[in-house]
Amino acid sequence: xxxxxxxxxxxxxxxxxxxxxxxxxxxxxxxxxxxxxxxxxxxxxxxxxxxxxxxxxxxxxxxxxxxxxxxxxxxxxxxxxxxxxxxxxxxxxxxxxxxxxxxxxxxxxxxxxxxxxxxxxxxxxxxxxxxxxxxxxxxxxxxxxx
Numbered sequence: 724x725x726x727x728x729x730x731x732x733x734x735x736x737x738x739x740x741x742x743x744x745x746x747x748x749x750x751x752x753x754x755x756x757x758x759x760x761x762x763x764x765x766x767x768x769x770x771x772x773x774x775x776x777x778x779x780x781x782x783x784x785x786x787x788x789x790x791x792x793x794x795x796x797x798x799x800x801x802x803x804x805x806x807x808x809x810x811x812x813x814x815x816x817x818x819x820x821x822x823x824x825x826x827x828x829x830x831x832x833x834x835x836x837x838x839x840x841x842x843x844x845x846x847x848x849x850x851x852x853x854x855x856x857x858x859x860x861x862x863x864x865x866x867x868x869x
Contacts, residue, residue, distance in 0.1 A: 724759045725788065727796055739769035742783035747771055754796055756788045768797045770805075777809035782824070794828060798850070798857040810850045816843035829856055 728735070735753035740746065751771040758765040766784020778801050801807045812830055814821045817840070826832075830848035839845030852858070 725756050725765055725790070726759070727793055728755050728757045729753075735764070735767050736769060738764050739767040739781050739783055742767070743769075743781050745769075745771075745781060754793075754800060756784065756790075756793055758788070766793075768793070770801060772811075773805065773807070775807075777807055777811055778805070779811045779813065782812070782821075794857050798855050802852040802855060802858060808852050812848045814846045814848065815840040816846055822846065829854065 732752060735755045736747055736751050738755070739753050740751075747769075748771050750773060751769060753767050753769040755767040756765045757763075765786060765788035766782075769781040770778045771781070772779040780797075780801070782797075798810070801810050810830075812825055814825060816822075816835065825848045828850075830850050831854075833847045833849050836845040836847070
């Protein structure tokens with residue numbers, strides 16, 4: 724069985740930073756997926772660079788770790804709990820798998836910075852709170868009028 728965890732924060736942050744080769748700020752936070760069967764982290768979503776309106780998101784995992792519940796939690800945290808307007812991801816143009824994933828979950832390409840990574844261009848994707856379909860899954864259906 725797999726379940727979503729938020730602690731210990733330092734272990735989740737360390738794991739995601741190792742996976743994506745990122746040096747975090749001291750304010751970075753993360754949520755993870757713990758695999759009870761394997762007794763290990765299966766994946767982590769990290770958040771850094773919070774500025775009151777936006778943050779950067781980092782995603783990494785192994786095997787079948789993603790679920791709708793995780794995606795709901797991954798976007799509920801920055802948009803609902805932190806009150807942010809925009810989530811940003813940066814991807815190398817050489818990382819086709821990450822591009823497909825980001826576009827599939829609803830991120831939109833905003834720009835490309837030629838040669839910004841050793842292996843290609845930096846693609847900057849954003850997700851706006853008002854366009855996040857994962858938040859809609861949290862809404863309870865309204866009672867129908869009689």
